[in-house]
Structures are given as structure tokens and as C-alpha cells.
Amino acid sequence: MGGLVLGPLLRHVDETSGCIWVETADTATVTLRARRDAGGEPIEPGDREEHVVQVRTFAVHGHHYALVCVEGLVPGSKYPYTVEVDGEQVWPPADSPYPPSLIATLDPDKPLRLAYGSCRTSVTHDEAGNKAHGVDALHAYALRMAGVTDPAHDDDPDPGSDARWPDLVLFLGDQVYADETTDEMRAFIESRRDIEQPPWAELKDYEEYAHLYKLAWSDPANRWLLSTVPTAMIFDDHDIRDDWNTSLTWKQSMETTSWWHGRVVAGLASYWVHQHLGNMTPAQRAQDEIWREIAAYDGPDEFDASDLLDRFADRADQHPESYRWSFARDFGDQARLVVIDSRAARVLEPQHRSMLDPDEMRWLDEQLTGDVDHLLIGSSLPFLLAPGLHHMEAWSEALADGGWGRRGSKLGEKIRQAGDLEHWAAFQDGFQKVAAMVLEVASGRRGTAPGTVTFLGGDVHHSYVSEAFPSDGSRTTSRIIQAVCSPIRNPMPRRLRFLVAVMAYGVAGPVGHVVARSAKVPDSPLKWNLLKGPWFDNNLATLEVHGRGLRLWWATGKVDGKEHERPRLHRVADLTV
Incomplete structure (x- = not known):
């Protein structure tokens, strides 16, 4: 594709603007040409038929990136686009x-x-890859949206209409x-x-992170999907390392190694470039400390942001309160989406x-309001686990x-790290505060109560839906829902599935409640059922707003015969709230 290394990725899109992210092979000028498809209707006076935007790349550790944003678009319209690098068209490919x-x-x-989900490994879509990691649900979704596979088993009652494409895909870690x-x-x-x-076969530096993102986003079908459907993203632990920020003991142990500092700096710097930059609205980017320096540069050469990003990433790790990774999006009166950083913003000091x-809690407090049909809260870690498992983590x-x-303290730390007990329940102070906020929203004390307050989560390598209620027996106007989709492609080993189901939804229930009380865990303001x-x-899950209600469904990829690279999309589960 000439000078195009990775992308284009369609990132933030609203009613009148859209942004495209690319990585190029060298210093370059990137041109976006977007031409309105009016469907045969005449273009209204004042509407531009074609938009052309040019930007220069910026560099990070020898890699070259651009974020190209076009404004002044017509709401509810389609704009097929091309991408040029130094005047040569590189997207779409001629033989696409x-x-x-x-x-x-x-x-x-x-x-x-x-659409939303989490946990996706990047391996081939052949028989070997599918055998080891299962069928990539995102790949099956891409093929269906592109019209490559037959809609006979599709979950959508209107599968042939691109008007039914998702308005956003939210990747939850x-x-x-x-x-x-x-x-x-x-x-x-x-x-x-x-x-x-050290660090053995784990990632060490920015160059390795850049290659990892290339593997994740460059297979043709998924690359096309990411070029066409807007995306928002938030990290979870494996974007940096398993159990990232589980506890102060965990963090101190990592900081004694020879490689951790380089890993976390490279991980956060590359995350800002590849994921976070595209999450921001135009107004948010204008206030972002890194983007301001990149955008303000007017020198003769390409701006090199390497040192700037490394210093920033080091500070963000050591002083997480200095930068906000969380973000919020409004979709008119239909929904507000609040996506929470549940990894980097943690307070790890024991007793606190x-x-x-x-600062992050105050920000979240400001975002959780009513006066919309649905309040959607995205967190890579489910806010509500199975009740018994919740009690075990709190204990x-x-x-x-x-x-x-x-x-008991030493034993508790060992159990916490060995069992990955580091979800919201294992941070009771934050859990209690957020639960209280949600109850106020659902009761109409923060504006008109939404139809639902819905938590979207991932991480746990199984999917489920729970509904929560006030523990004191009172009633709320909003239904409080936890809807989890995990994994997109990284299945739990079959030998563990039965054990997890029995432990989380069976044995952990009565045991967890007893041991939590024995350690004087405060009562939860919520109770919930599966x-x-x-x-x-x-x-991959999909959520659609229907007035004050929601329709949710989960779809997976199934291989017919030997057609491993052409999986069909099949519905796994659906629910109307």
C-alpha cells in the first residue's frame, strides 16, 4: 500500500466531523478526500460535495503517524473517502x-x-489459528458487514442494510x-x-509495541472494518501486563525489576498514540497537553514527539492523577457513554x-447524571461480578x-495475586461510592431517571447479564444492568469453564457471603441477580437503543466445513430490557 503501514482507522465521529488515524512508512503529508454520497439526491446549497484535508505526520521512536480530521459534514450522511500519502493514493487498495x-x-x-467487547489475541484465521484461539468474532463480524458471507444465520433482522452498521465499536481492554x-x-x-x-518473550520497548499493534490491526477484513466503523478504546491489564496495578505490593515488586520501567513507559506512550488519541473529541484534543504541542509545531521538519511522550508516560505512571484516560460521549438525548479507566487511576495504598x-472520582461523579434515555458506563472490569465472587474479592x-x-494480611495478598482478585469488589471504597452514585441516578435524584443505567464490561473471558436492585428494598425508576462481553478472541480453556461456572455462580455464593462478613466487609448498597x-x-456484543428500552445480542463466528477464513456470524444470546 505504498507509504501506508497501518490504518486507516476511523476513530471519533459525531454529527458533523470524523477523524482518520494512520501510520505511514516515513515522514509524509497525508491527504484525506471525503466525497458525500447523497444517494442520487441533489446536494443542498451550502453543502460541500467534497472535503479535502491535509496534515503532516509526527514521529515517535522512528514511527510516523497522522490524525486527519474533517469537519463541516452533514448529519446522517455517508462520505466514502480515500487516503493519499505524499500525493499517492494508498487507500483503498486497488484490488480490495x-x-x-x-x-x-x-x-x-x-x-x-x-457494538462492544474485550480481549482479542492476534493470530491467523486459518485452521491452526482457529484451533488455538477460536474463531475471531470481530473477523466474522467484518465479513458479514462487508457482504462476504451469507446472512442466513445473521442475528440482524435487517442484515442487508448498511444503515444498520454500528455507530461505534467500543473495545473494552x-x-x-x-x-x-x-x-x-x-x-x-x-x-x-x-x-x-528479561523481559523474555514479553514486550520491552516502543518498537515492539508498534509491531504488536500492526499484527492486531492489519489483517484485511478487520482492517477494512476498522476503516469504516468508528471506534473507542480503553486499556486493561494485558495492554501493559497481567494484573497491572493489582496492589501496592504488586507494583513495588514490578519496580524492582530491570525491565518494568521501560515496559510501562512504552506501553502508555504507545497507548496514547494508537488508542487514546482517537478517543478524544475535537474539543478534548484542543485541551490535551501532548496534542497541543504536536498541533502547534510549525518547523521545517517533522515533529518528533518521542521524548515528550516518554516523559509524559513516566509521569502518568508515577502520578496517575496528572492525566485522565477516562472519557465520555453524548449521543443526543438517547444515551451518554462514560468510559472509565479502571487500571491506571487506582489508589493502591493499604487502608485507602x-x-x-x-480527582477521577470527582470527574465520574460529574458524568453520572440523568436526563438521557440511557446511561451507559463502560469499564474493562465488570462492575458487578457473580455475587459470590464479589464477596470473595471484597474479603x-x-x-x-x-x-x-x-x-492474615500476608495470606490475603497471596490470595489476591494468585486468584486475580482485583476487580471493583476488591476496591470497596470505590465500589461503594460508584454504587451510591448509580442509585441516585436511577432514583431520579440527578435529573430525570434514564430507562436504564447499563454497565458494559469485559475482561473475565465469559459473558453474562445481571440486574441490580437497591439492597434496602426500595425501588428505582431505572433498571440497573451489567452486560459483559468477553472475549472477542481468547477463549477460556474448556477444562476451566465448568470450574469457573460452578465456583463463580455456585460455591462462591454462600462461602463468599460468610467470609466477607467475618472480615467486616461493609454491606453493598446493591444486590443483583443473573x-x-x-x-x-x-x-462481539451489540446494544441498540429502543426508546427507554434496550436490545442486546451477542454474536460469534462459526466455521462451515473447511472455510476457516470465512466464518459465518451466529447469534449466541439476545435480551430485551
């Missing part, structure tokens, strides 16, 4: 089997449709795996250094632990903080 990539601006009169590398990634690492030395630091925190004395699940398929 897929439809033209386009920017579809939001239509305020169209019901919001949002583990977009890349920095610590569990594939054979292809390991081969790249071995070509650079000795993997018998919280999922969110005070592990209380135990580690001295609930059973000093000896509505649907669990299921363990690789899948």
Missing part, C-alpha cells in the same frame, strides 16, 4: 474485495447502535497482549534481542485503596488490609 471505506456521520433520529505473545510476535522479538534475558483516585481486600490480623449466562464463546 471490500466495499468503499466511508465516514458515516451520526444521525440524531436513528436509534443508537453500539486487552486490544493487545504485551505479556502473552503469539508465535509471530515472538519471532519479531527474537529478531531483535535474546528472549532468554480505590479503583479511582479522588480478599479486607484480609490483606488486616481484617484477620497481620498473618439474568442470562454465563457463556464462554468468542463473541
Whole structure:
């Protein structure tokens, strides 16, 4: 594709603007040409038929990027586009089997449709890849949207209409795996250094992160999908390392190694470039400290942001309150989407632990309001686990903080790290505060109560839906829902699925409640029940607004015969709220 290395990725899109992210092979001028498809209707006076935007690339550790944003678009319209690098068209490819990539601006009169999921490994779509990692649900979704596969088993009652494409795909963490590398990634690492030395086959620096993102986003079908459907993203632990910021003990242990500082700096710097930059609205980018310096540069050469981003990433790790990764999006009166950083913003000091630091908690408090049909809260970690597992995690925190004395504290830390007990329940201070906020929204004390307050989550490698209620028996106007979709492609081993189902939804229930009380864990302001699940398929979930109600469904990829690279999209589960 000439000078195009990665992308284009369609990122933030609203009613009148859209942004395209690319990586180029060298310093370059990138040109976006977007031409309105009026469907045969005449162009209204004052509307531009074609928009042309040019920007220069910026550099980070020898890689070259551009974010090209076009404004002044017509709401509810489609704009097929091309990308040029130094005057040569590089997208779409001349031999592309897929439809033209386009920017579809939001239509305020169209019901919001949002797809979401988490946890996706990047391996081939052949028999070997599918056997080891299962069928990539995103790949099956892409083929269906492109019209490559037959809609006979599709979940959508209107499968042939591109008007039914999602308005946004929300990736809820583990977009890349920095610590569990594939054979292809390991081969790249071995070509650079000795993997018998720390950090072994895990990622070490920015160059390796850049290659990992290339593997994740460059297979043709998914690349086309990402060029056409807007995306928003938030990290989880594997974007940096398993159990990232589980506890102060965990963090101190990592900081004693020779490689952790380089890893976290490279991870956060590359995350800002590849994921976070495209999350921001135009107004948010204008206030962002890194983007301001990049955008303000007017020198003769390409701006090199390497040192700037490394210093920033180091500070963001050591002083997480200095930068906000969380973000919010409004979709008219239909929905507000609030996406929470549940990893970097943690307070880890014993007795003061919280999922969110005070500034982040204040920000979230401001975002959780009513006066919309639906309040959607995205968190890579489910806010509501199975109730018994929730109690077990709360107990592990209380135990580690001295609930059973000093000896119990050491045992609690071991259990916490060995069992990955570091979800919202294991940060009780933050859980209690957010639960109280949600109850106020659902009761109409923060504006008109929405139809639902819906938590969207991932991480746990199984999917389920729960509904929560006030523990005191009172009633709320809004229904409070937890809807989890995990994984997109990284299935839980079959031998563990039955064990997880029994432990999380069976044994952990009565045991967890008893041990939590023994460690004086405060009572939860919420109680909740399982509505649907669990299921363990690789899948991608879709949510669609229907007035004050929601329709949700989960779809997976199925291979017919030997057509491993052409999986069909099959519905796994659906629910109307």
C-alpha cells in the first residue's frame, strides 16, 4: 500500500466531523478526500460535495503517524473517502474485495447502535489459528458487514442494510497482549534481542509495541472494518501486563525489576498514540497537553514527539492523577457513554485503596447524571461480578488490609495475586461510592431517571447479564444492568469453564457471603441477580437503543466445513430490557 503501514482507522465521529488515524512508512503529508454520497439526491446549497484535508505526520521512536480530521459534514450522511500519502493514493487498495471505506456521520433520529467487547489475541484465521484461539468474532463480524458471507444465520433482522452498521465499536481492554505473545510476535522479538534475558518473550520497548499493534490491526477484513466503523478504546491489564496495578505490593515488586520501567513507559506512550488519541473529541484534543504541542509545531521538519511522550508516560505512571484516560460521549438525548479507566487511576495504598483516585472520582461523579434515555458506563472490569465472587474479592481486600490480623494480611495478598482478585469488589471504597452514585441516578435524584443505567464490561473471558436492585428494598425508576462481553478472541480453556461456572455462580455464593462478613466487609448498597449466562464463546456484543428500552445480542463466528477464513456470524444470546 505504498507509504501506508497501518490504518486507516476511523476513530471519533459525531454529527458533523470524523477523524482518520494512520501510520505511514516515513515522514509524509497525508491527504484525506471525503466525497458525500447523497444517494442520487441533489446536494443542498451550502453543502460541500467534497472535503479535502491535509496534515503532516509526527514521529515517535522512528514511527510516523497522522490524525486527519474533517469537519463541516452533514448529519446522517455517508462520505466514502480515500487516503493519499505524499500525493499517492494508498487507500483503498486497488484490488480490495471490500466495499468503499466511508465516514458515516451520526444521525440524531436513528436509534443508537453500539457494538462492544474485550480481549482479542492476534493470530491467523486459518485452521491452526482457529484451533488455538477460536474463531475471531470481530473477523466474522467484518465479513458479514462487508457482504462476504451469507446472512442466513445473521442475528440482524435487517442484515442487508448498511444503515444498520454500528455507530461505534467500543473495545473494552486487552486490544493487545504485551505479556502473552503469539508465535509471530515472538519471532519479531527474537529478531531483535535474546528472549532468554528479561523481559523474555514479553514486550520491552516502543518498537515492539508498534509491531504488536500492526499484527492486531492489519489483517484485511478487520482492517477494512476498522476503516469504516468508528471506534473507542480503553486499556486493561494485558495492554501493559497481567494484573497491572493489582496492589501496592504488586507494583513495588514490578519496580524492582530491570525491565518494568521501560515496559510501562512504552506501553502508555504507545497507548496514547494508537488508542487514546482517537478517543478524544475535537474539543478534548484542543485541551490535551501532548496534542497541543504536536498541533502547534510549525518547523521545517517533522515533529518528533518521542521524548515528550516518554516523559509524559513516566509521569502518568508515577502520578496517575496528572492525566485522565477516562472519557465520555453524548449521543443526543438517547444515551451518554462514560468510559472509565479502571487500571491506571487506582489508589493502591493499604487502608485507602480505590479503583479511582479522588480527582477521577470527582470527574465520574460529574458524568453520572440523568436526563438521557440511557446511561451507559463502560469499564474493562465488570462492575458487578457473580455475587459470590464479589464477596470473595471484597474479603480478599479486607484480609490483606488486616481484617484477620497481620498473618492474615500476608495470606490475603497471596490470595489476591494468585486468584486475580482485583476487580471493583476488591476496591470497596470505590465500589461503594460508584454504587451510591448509580442509585441516585436511577432514583431520579440527578435529573430525570434514564430507562436504564447499563454497565458494559469485559475482561473475565465469559459473558453474562445481571440486574441490580437497591439492597434496602426500595425501588428505582431505572433498571440497573451489567452486560459483559468477553472475549472477542481468547477463549477460556474448556477444562476451566465448568470450574469457573460452578465456583463463580455456585460455591462462591454462600462461602463468599460468610467470609466477607467475618472480615467486616461493609454491606453493598446493591444486590443483583443473573439474568442470562454465563457463556464462554468468542463473541462481539451489540446494544441498540429502543426508546427507554434496550436490545442486546451477542454474536460469534462459526466455521462451515473447511472455510476457516470465512466464518459465518451466529447469534449466541439476545435480551430485551
